[in-house]
Amino acid sequence: MTNRHLIKMVNNIGKFLISVLVLSVLVFTLSRLAPGDPLYAYYGERVEKMSVEEQDQARERLGLQAPLFTQYVRWLQRAVHGDFGISYQYKTDVKEVIAAGIVNTLLLGGLGFVLIFALALFLGLFCAWREDRLADRVVCRIGTVTSCIPEFWLSLLLLLIFSVWLDWLPSSGAYAAGGGGSLPDRAAHLVLPLSVVVLGHLWYYAFQVRNRLLEEVRADYVLLARMKGLSGRRVLYRHCLRGALPSYLSMMAIALPHILGGTYVVETVFSYPGIGKLAYESARYQDYNLLMVVSLLTGTLVILCNLTARLVNERIDPRMGVRSVSAGGEVRRL
Amino acid sequence: MKKKFPVISLLTLTAIVILGLACSPMMTKDPLYMDLAHCNEAPGKEFLFGTDEMGRDIFSMIWYGGRISLTVGFLAALISTMLAVLVGSVSGCASARIDGVLMRLTELILSVPGLLLTVSLQAVFGRADVYSLSVVIGLTGWMGMAKVVRTEVVQLGNTDFVLAAKCLGGRFFHVLFRHLAPNLFPSVLFMAVMHVRNAIVAEAALSFMGLGLPVEVVSWGSMLSLAERALFSHAWWIIVIPGMFLTGTLLCLTNLGEYMRGSANKRHSNLG
Numbered sequence: 001m002t003n004r005h006l007i008k009m010v011n012n013i014g015k016f017l018i019s020v021l022v023l024s025v026l027v028f029t030l031s032r033l034a035p036g037d038p039l040y041a042y043y044g045e046r047v048e049k050m051s052v053e054e055q056d057q058a059r060e061r062l063g064l065q066a067p068l069f070t071q072y073v074r075w076l077q078r079a080v081h082g083d084f085g086i087s088y089q090y091k092t093d094v095k096e097v098i099a100a101g102i103v104n105t106l107l108l109g110g111l112g113f114v115l116i117f118a119l120a121l122f123l124g125l126f127c128a129w130r131e132d133r134l135a136d137r138v139v140c141r142i143g144t145v146t147s148c149i150p151e152f153w154l155s156l157l158l159l160l161i162f163s164v165w166l167d168w169l170p171s172s173g174a175y176a177a178g179g180g181g182s183l184p185d186r187a188a189h190l191v192l193p194l195s196v197v198v199l200g201h202l203w204y205y206a207f208q209v210r211n212r213l214l215e216e217v218r219a220d221y222v223l224l225a226r227m228k229g230l231s232g233r234r235v236l237y238r239h240c241l242r243g244a245l246p247s248y249l250s251m252m253a254i255a256l257p258h259i260l261g262g263t264y265v266v267e268t269v270f271s272y273p274g275i276g277k278l279a280y281e282s283a284r285y286q287d288y289n290l291l292m293v294v295s296l297l298t299g300t301l302v303i304l305c306n307l308t309a310r311l312v313n314e315r316i317d318p319r320m321g322v323r324s325v326s327a328g329g330e331v332r333r334l
Numbered sequence: 335m336k337k338k339f340p341v342i343s344l345l346t347l348t349a350i351v352i353l354g355l356a357c358s359p360m361m362t363k364d365p366l367y368m369d370l371a372h373c374n375e376a377p378g379k380e381f382l383f384g385t386d387e388m389g390r391d392i393f394s395m396i397w398y399g400g401r402i403s404l405t406v407g408f409l410a411a412l413i414s415t416m417l418a419v420l421v422g423s424v425s426g427c428a429s430a431r432i433d434g435v436l437m438r439l440t441e442l443i444l445s446v447p448g449l450l451l452t453v454s455l456q457a458v459f460g461r462a463d464v465y466s467l468s469v470v471i472g473l474t475g476w477m478g479m480a481k482v483v484r485t486e487v488v489q490l491g492n493t494d495f496v497l498a499a500k501c502l503g504g505r506f507f508h509v510l511f512r513h514l515a516p517n518l519f520p521s522v523l524f525m526a527v528m529h530v531r532n533a534i535v536a537e538a539a540l541s542f543m544g545l546g547l548p549v550e551v552v553s554w555g556s557m558l559s560l561a562e563r564a565l566f567s568h569a570w571w572i573i574v575i576p577g578m579f580l581t582g583t584l585l586c587l588t589n590l591g592e593y594m595r596g597s598a599n600k601r602h603s604n605l606g
Contacts, residue, residue: 060422155573156573160574219604222604223604236605280543283454
C-alpha cells in the first residue's frame with residue numbers, strides 16, 4: 001500500500017467519523033424537538049396519576065432535566081464506552097432490544113435485497129434483449145403498475161386475500177406465539193412481508209438495469225463485436241453486461257439502506273418485530289435512547305453505503321475518480 | 335420510437351380532479367355525516383361504495399378525500415421542487431467550496447431516517463392539517479432531486495455550447511436563462527411530476543400509520559387508516575376502494591411523467 005492510498009484511507013475514515021458525529025447531534029436535537037413526553041414511554045398511563053414532584057423526580061432519574069447540551073455530552077461519553085442506556089418502553093438495555101429486532105429485519109430486508117437485485121438483473125436483461133417487442137412492453141407495463149401500488153396498501157390487500165379470505169398465511173408477527181419459531185413457521189410468517197418488500201422495489205431497479213443496458217447496446221463496440229461474428233446474445237451477456245456493471249453495483253450500494261430502512265411500513269402493518277417497527281414506535285413515543293441507536297444505525301448504514309458506492313465506482317472505472325476531482329477543482333463551469 | 339401521449343391517463347386524472355373540485359354540489363351525502371344505522375354496510379344502491387365503520391358514505395368520501403390528497407401532493411411537490419432546483423442549481427454554479435458544503439449538508443439530511451425527520455418536523459408545526467403536512471412532506475423530500483439537478487447543471491456547464499456562449503461574451507444570466515434553464519426544464523418537469531406522486535404516497539402512508547391527517551380530515555390515506563380494523567370485519571370495500579383510486583392516480587401521474595421525460599433512446603440498437 002503506497003503512501004497516497006494510506007492518506008486517502010485515513011481521509012475517508014475521518015470524513016466518515018465526522019459525518020456520524022454530526023448525524024448524532026442532529027438526531028439528538030431532532031428527537032427532543034418533539035413535544036411528547038418520554039415519561040409516557042416509561043410509565044405509560046400511570047404518568048397521569050403521578051404528582052408534579054414525582055414526575056420531576058422521574059425526569060431527574062432519567063437525566064432529562066439537564067440542559068440539552070449537557071444531556072448530549074453525557075450521552076456521548078457513555079456511548080463511546082458502548083453504553084447506550086435503557087429503552088424507556090422495554091426497560092432493558094437498548095442493545096438487547098435492538099439485537100432482537102435486527103435479526104428479523106436482516107432476514108426480511110436482506111432476503112428482500114438479494115431477491116430484488118437477482119430478479120432486477122434478470123428482468124433488466126430480458127427486457128433489454130427483447131427491446132420494444134411484445135414481451136418487453138408487457139413486462140414494462142406490469143412493472144409500472146406494480147411500482148405504483150403503495151407498499152402499505154399492497155400489504156393490506158395481501159393480508160385481506162391470503163390471511164383473511166383464504167386463511168393460508170398468518171397475518172402478523174415473525175413466528176407463532178409460544179412456538180419456538182421453527183423454520184416452516186418463520187417462513188410462513190415471512191412470505192407476505194417479503195413479497196411486499198420485493199414487489200415494492202423490484203421494478204424501480206429492474207427498469208434502471210434495462211435502461212442502462214439499452215444505452216450500452218448502442219455503443220460502437222457492440223457493432224464491432226457483431227461484425228466480428230459474435231452472437232447478439234453473447235455480446236449482451238459478455239460485453240454490455242460488463243459495461244453496465246459499475247452502475248449496477250453502485251445502485252446496489254445505494255439501495256441497501258433504502259431497502260433495509262424502508263421496511264418500517266411493512267413491519268408496522270404486519271406487526272413484524274424488526275428495527276423498522278422499533279424506529280416507528282420509538283419516534284412516536286419518544287423513547288429517546290432507543291431512537292438514537294436506531295437512527296444512528298440506519299444513518300451510518302446510509303453513509304457507509306454511499307462511501308462504498310463511490311469507492312466501487314472509482315475502483316471499477318478509474319475515470320470516475322478523475323471526474324469527481326475535476327468537477328470540484330480545476331475545470332470550472334460557468 | 336416516439337412515445338405515445340398518455341391520453342387515458344390525462345383524462346382519468348382530469349376527471350378525478352374535476353370531480354374532486356366539483357363534489358360539494360353533486361354529492362347527495364355529507365362525507366362527514368355518521369349514519370350510525372348503516373355502519374360497515376357493503377356497496378349497494380344507497381351507498382354506492384358502502385360505508386365505513388363510522389357509517390360515513392365512502393362514495394362521497396372518495397371525492398372529498400381525493401381533493402385533499404391531491405392538494406397535499408401538489409403543494410408538497412411544489413415546495414420540494416423549488417427547494418431542490420434552488421439548492422441544486424446554486425450548488426452546481428457556485429464555487430467548489432460552497433458546492434462542497436451544500437452537498438455535504440444534503441447528504442447529511444439524507445442520512446437522517448426519514449421517519450424521524452417527518453415526525454419531529456410535524457411536531458414543530460403542532461397538529462397536522464393539510465398545509466402543515468404538505469410543508470413537512472415538501473421539506474423532507476427535496477434532497478435526492480437536488481443532487482440530480484446539481485449533476486445536470488454541472489454537466490451542462492461543461493458542454494461546448496455553454497463554453498461558446500461564454501466566449502462570445504454571454505453574461506451569467508444570459509447563459510442561465512437562454513442555455514441552462516431550457517435544457518434543465520424537461521428533467522425538472524419529470525421529477526416534479528414524480529414528486530407529486532411521491533408526496534401523495536407519503537401523505538397516504540403517514541395518515542395510514544396515524545402520523546399524518548387525523549381520521550376526521552378525509553383523505554385517501556386517512557380513509558385507509560381504518561383498514562386494519564376493516565380486515566377483521568371482512569369489510570373489503572373500506573380497504574380496496576380508496577386504494578384503487580390512490581393507485582390509479584399514481585399510475586396516471588407516472589405515465590404522464592414518463593411521457594414528459596421524452597424518449598431517451600433515439601438511436602437504433604446495435605445488437606439486432
